[in-house]
Amino acid sequence: MTRPIRSLALLALLISAVPxxxxxxxLATTADWAALTKELGGDKVDVYGATTAFQDVHRVDxxxxxxxxxxxADLVVLSGAELEIGWLPILxxxxxxxxxxxxxxxxxxAVSVLRLLEVPSTVDxxxxxxxxxGNPHVQLDPRNIAAIGKALTARLEQIDSKxxxxxxxxxxxxxxxxQQAMARWDSQAAPLKGTSVVVIHRxxxxxxxxxxxxxxxxxxxxxxxxxSAGYLAQLVAQLTSAPPKMILRNAYNDPKAAQWLSERVHAxxxxxxxxxxxxxxxxxLFGLFDDTINRLLKAVQ
Amino acid sequence: xxxxxxxxxxxxCACIALPAASHxxxxxxxxxxxxxxxxxxxxxxxxxxxxxxxxxxxxxxxPPAAAGGAAPPADVxxxxxxxxxxxxxxxxxxxxxAQAAGRNPAAxxxxxxxxxxGGNYANTSQDPDTxxxxxxxxxxxxxxxGARSFNLGESELTLAANIDPYFFGNLTAxxxxxxxxxxxxxxxxxxxxPHGFVIKGGRFFSGFGYLNEQHAHAWDFVDxxxxxxxxxxxxxxxxxxxxxxxxxxxxxxxxxxxxxxGQEFPxxxxxxxxxxxxxxxxxxxxxIGDSTSWRAGVSWVDLHADARxxxxxxQFGLPVVNSFTGKSRTWVGDVTFKWSPHGNxxxxxxxxxxxxxxxxxxxxxxxxxxxxxxxxxxxTTQSGWYVQSxxxxxxxxxxxxRYDALDSGDTHIGLVDAGLLPLDDFPLxxxxxxxxxxxxxxxxxxxxxxxxAQYAWDDARNTDTDRQFQLQYIYSIGAHGAxxx
Numbered sequence: 063m064t065r066p067i068r069s070l071a072l073l074a075l076l077i078s079a080v081p082x083x084x085x086x087x088x089l090a091t092t093a094d095w096a097a098l099t100k101e102l103g104g105d106k107v108d109v110y111g112a113t114t115a116f117q118d119v120h121r122v123d124x125x126x127x128x129x130x131x132x133x134x135a136d137l138v139v140l141s142g143a144e145l146e147i148g149w150l151p152i153l154x155x156x157x158x159x160x161x162x163x164x165x166x167x168x169x170x171x172a173v174s175v176l177r178l179l180e181v182p183s184t185v186d187x188x189x190x191x192x193x194x195x196g197n198p199h200v201q202l203d204p205r206n207i208a209a210i211g212k213a214l215t216a217r218l219e220q221i222d223s224k225x226x227x228x229x230x231x232x233x234x235x236x237x238x239x240x241q242q243a244m245a246r247w248d249s250q251a252a253p254l255k256g257t258s259v260v261v262i263h264r265x266x267x268x269x270x271x272x273x274x275x276x277x278x279x280x281x282x283x284x285x286x287x288x289x290s291a292g293y294l295a296q297l298v299a300q301l302t303s304a305p306p307k308m309i310l311r312n313a314y315n316d317p318k319a320a321q322w323l324s325e326r327v328h329a330x331x332x333x334x335x336x337x338x339x340x341x342x343x344x345x346x347l348f349g350l351f352d353d354t355i356n357r358l359l360k361a362v363q
Numbered sequence: 364x365x366x367x368x369x370x371x372x373x374x375x376c377a378c379i380a381l382p383a384a385s386h387x388x389x390x391x392x393x394x395x396x397x398x399x400x401x402x403x404x405x406x407x408x409x410x411x412x413x414x415x416x417x418x419x420x421x422x423x424x425x426p427p428a429a430a431g432g433a434a435p436p437a438d439v440x441x442x443x444x445x446x447x448x449x450x451x452x453x454x455x456x457x458x459x460x461a462q463a464a465g466r467n468p469a470a471x472x473x474x475x476x477x478x479x480x481g482g483n484y485a486n487t488s489q490d491p492d493t494x495x496x497x498x499x500x501x502x503x504x505x506x507x508x509g510a511r512s513f514n515l516g517e518s519e520l521t522l523a524a525n526i527d528p529y530f531f532g533n534l535t536a537x538x539x540x541x542x543x544x545x546x547x548x549x550x551x552x553x554x555x556x557p558h559g560f561v562i563k564g565g566r567f568f569s570g571f572g573y574l575n576e577q578h579a580h581a582w583d584f585v586d587x588x589x590x591x592x593x594x595x596x597x598x599x600x601x602x603x604x605x606x607x608x609x610x611x612x613x614x615x616x617x618x619x620x621x622x623x624x625g626q627e628f629p630x631x632x633x634x635x636x637x638x639x640x641x642x643x644x645x646x647x648x649x650x651i652g653d654s655t656s657w658r659a660g661v662s663w664v665d666l667h668a669d670a671r672x673x674x675x676x677x678q679f680g681l682p683v684v685n686s687f688t689g690k691s692r693t694w695v696g697d698v699t700f701k702w703s704p705h706g707n708x709x710x711x712x713x714x715x716x717x718x719x720x721x722x723x724x725x726x727x728x729x730x731x732x733x734x735x736x737x738x739x740x741x742x743t744t745q746s747g748w749y750v751q752s753x754x755x756x757x758x759x760x761x762x763x764x765r766y767d768a769l770d771s772g773d774t775h776i777g778l779v780d781a782g783l784l785p786l787d788d789f790p791l792x793x794x795x796x797x798x799x800x801x802x803x804x805x806x807x808x809x810x811x812x813x814x815x816a817q818y819a820w821d822d823a824r825n826t827d828t829d830r831q832f833q834l835q836y837i838y839s840i841g842a843h844g845a846x847x848x
Contacts, residue, residue, distance in 0.1 A: 114653065116705040123701060123708075124848050125656040126615030126648025133559050133609040144843065148810075151845040155531060155552065158559035158609050165528065187811060187840070287809055288758050316710050 086222050089128075089135040089153075089162070091146050092119055094201040095172065097338040097347050099139055101236050102215050106225045110135075115313045115340030119145055120191070120286065124152035132157035135168070137221055139214065142171035143178060143198035167221050173198060175213045176206055179267050190284025199265035201337070203272040204244050204351055211236060243348055251355050257362055258306040260323065262315050265336070269354070278306050281319050289319065301327040308332045308361045313340030332361045474524035474532075477841035479580045481516035482540075485509060489829040496593045497825035498771025498795030499745065500687060500724075501673045502628045504596020508586065508821070508831045515540035516835070517579055519547065521844075529555040535578065547578070548600070559609040569599045570607065570619045571644045571662035572718050573697040581846055583714070583753045584803050585817045585833045589767040590720050590747030593797075594693060596628040599664070601642070615648035615658070629691040629724070630666030640666040644695075648848070655702045658848060662695040668724075672732065678787035684733055685789075687741060689726010695719070699848070710758060717750040730778055730788065737784065739777025746770050753803070763803035769823075771795045795825040813837045 085108040090096035096111030103109070110131050113119055119141070132138070132153040140146050154163055161168035178196025185194045200206045215233030219226040255274035259266075262281045270277045279301060283293045301323070309331045311320040320331045334354050335344035343353035485491075487508050494507035516539075523533040535548040550565030568576045574591060575598055587597045603623020610616040625639030626632040633639050642665070648658035672686040696719045703712035721744065728741035751765035771794050778784045786793060799822060805815035814836050821829040 114705065116653075117707045118709055121708055122706070123656065124845065125650065125701075126646070126658045126848055127613075127650045127656060129609060129617075130613060130615040130649075134611045147843045148845050152847055155554065156561065156607075156609065156847075158556065158561045158607070160555040160557050163528070163554050164525065187809075191810060191843075314707055 086136045086218070087134050088137045088139060089131045091138070091140040091150065092201070093338040093340075094207075094347065094350070095139040095141070097350075098207065098211060098214060099137075099218075101347065102211060102229065102232055103218055104228070104232050106222065106228055107218070115335060115337035115344070118314055120148060122146075122149045124149040124156070128153050129156045132162060133159055135159065135162050137168045137170060137217070138162040139170045140172065141198045141200065142173040143195040144193050145198035167217065170214060170217050172206075172210045172214075173200060175209050176200055179271060180264065190282070191286030193285075197264055197267050199263075200268055202266065202269035202354070204240065204247060205272065206268065207347060208237060208240055208244070211240065239348075243351065247351055247355055250359065253362060254355075254358055257308070257358075258304075260301065260306045260309040260327075260329070262311060262320060265312065266310050266334075269334075273355075273358070275358075278304070281309075281323060294319075294323070297323065298326045301329075305329055308358075310334055312336035330361055332357055334358075472524075474522040475842035477521045477839060477844055479517070479519040479521075479578075480838040480840070481518065481580060481836065482514060483509070483516055483585060483833050483835040484513050485511050486832040487511055487829055488831075489824070489827060494823065494829070495791065496589060496769065496797055496823045497791070498774075498793065498797065499593040499769065500671075500791065502593060502596035503673070504592065504598075504628060505587065506592045506596065507823075508819070508829070508833065519578065519580065523842075525554065526551065529553065559611060561607045561609075563605040563607070564603070566600055566602050567605065569601045569621055569642050569664070570605060571599070571642055571664055572660070572695040572720075573658070573699050573716055574718065575599055576847065580837050580839065583751065583761075583763050584765055584801055585815065585835050588718070588749035588751070588765065589769055589797060589799055589823060590718065590749055593745075593747060593769055594629070594720050594722055599627050602626060603638075613649075615646070617646050619644045625666050627666075629668060629671070629693075629722070631668045631671045633667065633669050640664075653705050655700060656706075656848070657698070657700045659698040660696070662697075664691075664693040664695065666691045668726070670729075670732075673791070675789065675791045677731065678785055683731040683788075686729045686732050687724065687726060688729075689724060689741065691722065691724045693720055693722040701848070708755065710755075712755045713752065714754075715750075715752045717748065719746070719748040721746040728776060728778070730784060737778055739779075739781065739783070741774075741776055743772055743774040745772040745774075751801075759807050761803075761805050761807075763801075763805075765799075765801040765803070767797075767799040767801070769795075769797045797823040797825055799823060810843075811839045 085106055086103065088099050088103070088107050088109045089112060090099055090109055091112050093111045093113065093115050096109045099107055099109045112128055112131070113122055128149075140150060160166065163169060173195070178198070178200070181196035182189070182192050182194065185192055211233065215229055218229040222229070251273050256276060258276045258278045259270065260279045260281065261270070261277050264280060264285055266277065269275065279297055281289055281297070283289055289297070305327050306329045309320050309324050309329050311317065311331050311333050313333065313336050317331070324331045333341070334357060335341040335350055338344055338346060338350050341353055343356075344350040485508055491507055491510055495501065496506065518538045519535060520538070521533065521535045523531070526532045531552045531554050533548060533550055533552070534546070536544055537547045538544045546566055548565075548567050550563050550567040552563045553561055556562060570576055574582070574587065575595070586592075591597055601621050601623040603621060605619060605621040607617055607619040621642040622638040622640060624632065630640050642662065644660060644662035646658055646660035648656070650656045668687050668689060668691055670686045670688055672684050675683055675685055677683050697717070699714070699716040701712065701714050704710070723742070723744045725742045727738055730737045747767070747769035749765060749767045751763060753761050753763035755761045774792050774794070776786070776789060776792065779786050779789070799819055801817060801819040803815060803817045805813055807813045815834070817833045817835065819831040821831055823829070
């Protein structure tokens with residue numbers, strides 16, 4: 063071997079030796095799936111969240127940094143139902159990583175264990191950016207988190223069977239803490255039942271369904287489309303005759319539209335974390351629900 | 364629901380009436396029991412009706428969410444069913460909304476289909492037929508602003524799907540306004556090769572640089588930068604194979620190599636076995652904080668031309684056909700930055716990109732191949748670059764600016780150096796430095812539609828400035844596309 067070839071070979075060897083960690087490498091599409099995987103996987107997983115609570119997961123670039131993460135991932139945890147359709151397919155194709163392709167154990171789609179809300183009976187783009195499989199924003203119902211958690215524990219055990227016992231006991235522990243927390247949230251949130259709210263996008267549907275909030279209007283006239291002046295005027299007219307209790311805004315939403323409506327219909331805007339990390343209090347999944355309920359309760363008092 | 368309620372009521376009445384009739388003797392004692400039962404059932408029916416009413420409103424609010432699993436309505440439905448059982452009603456008749464057509468088995472194996480519709484209106488101050496990029500051998504591809512007035516652009520049809528667990532397939536066909544259909548890309552790609560390798564084969568846009576791989580509908584301007592038009596006739600497609608390797612590092616690092624039949628400009632079809640030409644490229648990329656991401660690369664395109672002809676005029680203005688035979692080697696450097704606040708591009712975002720190309724062509728140039736057929740040496744080193752930036756200043760609206768510059772460099776024409784022909788016999792090859800300034804404004808009502816206005820001061824002819832005004836539409840129907848960085 064000539065010298066340059068030898069040094070190239072050495073470099074290749076060095077590069078390929080770098081990722082020799084024991085922990086399972088996980089690429090999670092949202093901060094919530096990253097948090098759930100950390101809860102369940104403990105120190106046996108090395109989790110990278112592709113997006114934060116301040117991003118709209120529909121609109122993310124297939125950034126080079128994400129291709130690099132996908133390349134070495136043992137597992138991709140995604141919402142599914144086309145939430146990530148604008149960018150995840152590129153990551154999978156560019157990754158050169160057969161472990162995380164659709165149908166492989168390393169491809170975990172959260173919605174696959176759920177029945178989704180708002181499954182449209184007909185699909186047409188004139189309805190906006192509708193999701194044919196149903197509403198994919200499933201994380202704001204803790205019952206969904208419990209079901210997804212169970213399936214994810216099973217998946218971790220399948221991929222990394224030598225640590226199956228570890229994942230099993232962490233899963234049992236998480237589920238029992240989660241059940242307790244859910245009982246607490248249910249009783250705390252009882253006064254919220256029937257509260258009328260205005261949402262921005264249909265990404266609060268699961269929260270409304272769980273807590274019995276009544277979503278009377280949406281600031282987006284159709285999914286993914288910003289409101290026109292005419293639509294907003296109609297919304298104000300509708301809401302003035304029947305004012306909502308509050309207007310819900312997610313951490314990633316632009317504050318302007320909600321604020322504008324709030325001033326006209328005299329309902330407070332309630333900022334919700336929406337995802338782990340969306341508010342300082344929503345440090346993990348427990349914090350996400352604690353903080354969401356606290357903020358809603360404060361607004362109804 | 365109304366019929367089922369009436370039916371339930373009849374059923375209840377029958378239940379009550381039958382036992383009452385069989386014990387007609389103890390009427391008085393039974394009467395009391397019956398009254399108690401009646402009020403009990405009435406209470407239960409009222410409760411059930413309330414429950415059903417509640418369910419109906421819920422179902423109306425979120426149409427077809429069905430029961431089962433962890434779905435929220437399941438609890439309510441189960442509770443209602445339990446109540447119904449307690450009330451002695453055989454079946455609660457709480458009709459389960461049918462699972463909607465979200466997962467249609469017949470459609471499940473169809474490839475993702477999408478169609479792009481495009482077209483434009485153009486006003487140019489110069490005659491488009493006289494368009495040329497001065498100082499450069501014509502590439503014969505998509506050069507210039509196109510025809511005046513209304514033009515139907517490319518209609519692009521894409522079918523794509525995983526073929527099996529090992530391969531992904533994609534076909535992109537383009538139908539142009541002249542009713543010609545062409546295969547833009549038709550390739551397979553591996554999805555099961557491990558260790559970061561992806562092998563692609565068929566016809567595909569070469570992976571060099573930044574813009575070359577992007578389809579026209581993803582461009583931020585109506586047309587390609589001048590350097591792409593001059594050096595590659597707009598875009599270089601390979602008929603061949605590509606191997607790419609992504610390094611297992613946190614920093615994005617990829618290496619790629621391609622070879623093929625080398626028939627696209629600046630190469631030509633060669634009647635020869637084996638590999639014709641090679642392309643090597645490497646890209647590096649990452650994030651700076653949570654708002655900025657970047658990618659930079661360096662590429663090398665090595666092709667060979669056999670009798671690559673082009674039309675010119677001689678010193679008397681008479682048409683001649685000249686041809687080049689030799690090596691064509693191009694270096695490409697590219698850099699792209701994208702910025703949006705916290706990585707959320709909905710309100711504001713900024714994209715910046717620049718590419719530089721430097722090409723050396725070395726071989727023989729034949730003058731007037733049809734008649735004189737004079738042959739001499741030819742070598743030239745030419746370069747060009749562009750820089751462009753697009754900013755979304757409010758949702759739906761973006762503005763952009765682009766600057767193009769080319770340098771035709773020092774060209775040595777053997778026939779001229781030897782004194783056989785004057786340089787006037789090669790008007791297209793006379794030294795020039797074409798430039799262009801372009802401004803763009805576009806409006807995207809949704810992710811699937813875009814309307815654009817563009818104004819350019821184009822000095823490609825190196826004589827008179829061509830003022831080009833264009834309006835363009837781009838519509839996308841079918842599957843939601845995923846775009847590269």
